[in-house]
Amino acid sequence: MDCREIIKLISDYIDRELEQVKREILEEHVKVCERCKTILNTTEKTIFLSKKIYKNKKVPRKIEKVLFYQIRIRYKK
């Protein structure tokens, strides 16, 4: 497999969706190919960072109040 084909497999590899044979080919490849190894490492880091930039927040009280008001006026009597 050449670099082009390896790069196509990177996401499946990261998501552990790759069948064993291909997984081993990829792992062998990145041992000897600096370029693909770099792309793999930096792609993983990109995902890691994307998770980090968002902090989960709680629904603010005011917004929650309006939400429940909007729901309740729709209740069938």
Place this chain on the structure above:
Amino acid sequence: MNELELVEKAKSGDNKAFEELVRRTQNKIYNLGLKILGNKDDAADLLQETYIKAYESLPNFEGKSSFYTWLYKIATNFALMKLRKEKYKKISIDEIKQASNGNYKFEISDWSNNPHIQYKNEELKDILNEAINSLPPKYKTIFILHDIDGLSISEISEILSLSISTIKTRIHRSRLYLREKLSEYFKKKGN
């Protein structure tokens, strides 16, 4: 009481049960809105639209998927509608396809252990945020659902009514595009 019991009660007209479902799920939906739409006002609108729609369509909920997945589906569709109305510049599908093409001249420098990313780097946050926001709506949504919210590919396939392979392709392209943007940033920073 578990989710299934609450759903059953809510379906039979128990409003208190529905409210309990809202309380249990509202933070997730609100955060999904913040991430996809990028601001509090739109996230608040999304929250309302989602639960009003959920309340009204509850009789049609068959329980084939989990209540969460069903809610995500409603919320995601509203979010996509809003995103498509947005005016700011998105990259083209071609551009994003290109960045994942094997022949593409990738920006190669291994910044994965760069000390800049160990800290709370606001500039990096902005760059990444901007890059995520510039993704075409469906790519952005899929990327957020999968890589940030941790939904599985099959759940997303159900939520967006798209095939597994379409979802996978879009995740792959989004990742490589974002990777490229970060690589450019670190290159400018002198790695």
